[in-house]
Amino acid sequence: MTQLSWRQKAGCFFGALKPGDERPELFARSWLGLWAVYWRVPIFLWSLITITWSTAAFWGTTEKYMLYMTHWGLLLILVESLFGVIVALKEDGYVPDKKAEFPWYVKVYWVLYNITIPVAFLITVFYWSILNTVLRTFKKKVNYAPNPTLDVMLHGVNSLVMLTELILSAHPSRLRHVMQPLYFGIVYLIFTIVYYDAGGLDPWGHVFIYPVIDWSKPEQTLVVASLTGLFLALMHILTVGVATLRDMIARRCRSTPNGLYNDGFEA
Structure with missing residues (x-):
């Protein structure tokens, strides 16, 4: 059994990237050979349009728009897809050079990718399963969805576009x-x-942002926060599982090995 150094243990604990052990060109194309620009540009445009629409339709004052995790997640999709386009433009046709450092913009994109997909899944599940249930029993009416179409865009399509990113990526x-x-x-x-x-x-005029995250009731809120954190971790595990399945299919579909392999579940 291989003994990990303290640096490796720290890297595992903090979830640090390992620059250089992945080829940058893997971030620029799909496992199908499709240039990543073809799906990341539409995702970027979707998030830009949805942010503009949701800002215009927001039920409160503009300065309170960023109170909600839904809008944080939407902004994440915008920035993640922007960096994804940059990576696709700069790294397509990359010639491997062992002496070259892993580009900083690839690192930034990879971190954003690792965050944005599980957060999108969390927002969708949290909103439709927990928040809506609480609001039905909440005494004072709180309407987070004045526009039903926009509601689906913010809390449903967000996960679909990130699932597209996950499935098509290599x-x-x-x-x-x-x-x-x-x-x-x-x-x-x-x-x-x-x-x-x-x-x-x-x-x-409530003292909380979400009824289930009410710091005037700290014990209850800490329980909800802890369970939400566990569920977010579960969404990351789900993401790794989908990526692993994707790459198993990719290897079977290709007639020649190309080094594509997702080692997400390995130590």
């Missing part, structure tokens, strides 16, 4: 990167605490 998703989406979740949680402590209110 680069790996690794189990050890689970800390990256969890760090994002922690940042949002800290934001809600700071906002509550500063006396911030939601657009309807």
Whole structure:
């Protein structure tokens, strides 16, 4: 059994990338050979249009738009797809050079990719299964979806576009990167605490952003936050599983080996 060094152990704990052990060109094309621009540009345009639409249709004042994780997730999709396009443009036709460093923009894209997909899945499941159930029993009416079509775009299509990114991509998703989406979740949680402590209110004058994340009831909120974190980790595991299945299919569909392999479940 191989003994890990303290650097390797730290890397596993913090979910750090391992620059250089993946070829940059894997981030520029699909396992089908399709240039990544063909699906990342539509995703970028979709997120840009949806952000513009949701901002115009927002039920509160403009400065409160970024209170909600849904909108954080939408912004993540915009930035992730933008970096994805940059990677596709710069790394397509890449000639391997062992001395060259892993490009910084590929690292940024990979981290955004690792965060955005599980967060999109979390937002969809959390909204339709938990938040809607709570709102049905909530005494004061809180309508997060004044426009039904936009509601589906924000809380359904978001996951479909990121599933498209996941299925078409050729680069790996690794189990050890689970800390990256969890760090994002922690940042949002800290934001809600700071906002509550500063006396911030939601657009309807409530002391919470979401009824299930109400820091005037800290014990209840900590339980919900902990369960949500576990579910976010589960969404990352699901992402790794889909990527692994994708690459198994890719290897069987190709007549010649091309080195494509997702080692997400390996140590």
